[in-house]
Amino acid sequence: MGNKNNDLKKKRDRDRKINQQIENDRKVYEKEAKLLVLGTGDSGKSTFIKQTQLLFRDGFSEDEKMTFKKAIRINLIRHTKLLIRACRMLEIDLIKQNEEIADHFLEVKPDSNGNLSKKIVNDIKILWDDPAFKESFDRRSQFQIPDTAYHYFDNIDEVAKEDYIPSNVDILNCRIATSGVKVIEFPLSGIPTKIIDVGGQRSERRKWIHQFEDTTLVIYVVAxxxxxxxxxxxxxxxRLHESLALFETTCKNYFLKKKDFLVLFNKKDIFKQKIKKIDLNVCFQKYKGGCQYKKATKYIKKRFFRRWKSGKRNLHHMFTIGTNTKNVKLVFKRVQEVVYEIFTKQGIL
Structure with missing residues (x-):
């Protein structure tokens, strides 16, 4: 009889410990913040993910730096070819002696390891110094090339060094299209946090739905x-019309209709320079504010807020520069505040 009672007691103790562990795990899971970063391709989503590694992790590993080094050098060759073709499409004449260099360069094939020969480097420098290249880059809205491409042209001597290791700025400016899903885990003021980046190109968006469940906050990035x-x-x-349409669709999604959103109106530094020359009415015909930064940004914000279907949730926003680490620190400070508000409302904190 005594052995039977001892066995029952051990079983009850074991069950109690298991139930306590399940309850502890549930509390930890509920307290975990899941930040879902969405937006169209090239909006700057992945740059914010990189900033997360710099701010909350140990930065980039040696293998990651080598991957970016290769991508930066290959992109230099691709972007040079893009500008050569753009000059011809836009009928902007290169300096006569540079035409032959351009013809030969179009036949260059990037080295699989990302190496740059002295001739390739010299030819790129000559072409980038040609006024036609600068003019075509200024007219990049008429063809496809990343806004940050100039950074590597301006720093080609450094990029071409044999012992070159990409700086944090180099990595933040490097454009590699996201394919699939990238998740980074980090503590945000004591709260276990996951930030999730998914590809923004149309072909990648069908993968988003699998990440919507249990989202704490949606961070929607707009370039x-x-x-x-x-x-x-x-x-x-x-592109901005596409971002607006995608924002509205995302807001209405069944899994996200009760979630708070933080809209990051990104690349405000580039916008501030561009708006001086190109009126916002090339995108929105009803806009009448002229080439003024404050009026233009206010109008863009209004267009997005019109698409918002509130319910019992909040829409937050910030104007940001994804490549500026100090600016992104402010973003995460705001994210922290919003997460605390959400968890307090839910009784988790």
Whole structure:
């Protein structure tokens, strides 16, 4: 009889410990913040993910730096070819002696390891110094090339060094299209946090739905500087129009209809320079504010807020520069505040 009672007691103790562990795990899970970063391709989503590694992790590993080094060098060759073709498409004449260099360069094939020969480096420098290249880059809304491409042209001597290791600025400016899903885990003021980046190109968006469940906060990134540019996938569609349409669709999604959103109106530095020359009415015909930064940004914000279907949730926003680490620190400070508000409302904190 005594052995039977001892066995029952051990079983009850074991069950109690298991139930306590389940309850502890549930509390930890509920307290975990899941930040879902969405937006169209090239909006700057992945740059914010990189900033997360710099701010909350140990930065980039040696293997990651080598991957970026290769991508930066290969992109230099690709972007040079893009500008050569753009000059010809836009009928902007290179300096006569540079035409032959351009013809030969179009035949260059990037080294699989990302190496740059002295001739390739010299030819790129000559072409980038040609006024036609600068003019075509200024007219990049008429073809597809990243806004940050100039950074590597201006720093080609450093990039071409044999012992070159990409700086944090180099990595933040490097454009590699996201394919699939990238998750980074980090503590945000004591709260276990996951930030999730998914590809923004149209072909990648079907993968988003699997990440919507249990989202704490949706961070929607908009590249406001792209108001005069077209999609990579469909050059009949304005990029900012596409972002607006996607924002509305995302807001209405069944899994996200009760979630708070933080809209990051990104690339405000590029927008501030561009708006001086190119009126926002090339994107929104009803806009009448002229080439003024404050009026233009206010109008863009209004267009997005019109698409918001509130219910019992909040829409937050910030104007940001994704490549500026100090600026992104402010973003995460705001994210922290919003997460605390959400968890307090839910009784988790």
């Amino acid at each position: 406001i500087s792209e108001y005069d540019q077209k999609l990579y996938e469909d050059e009949s569609i304005n």
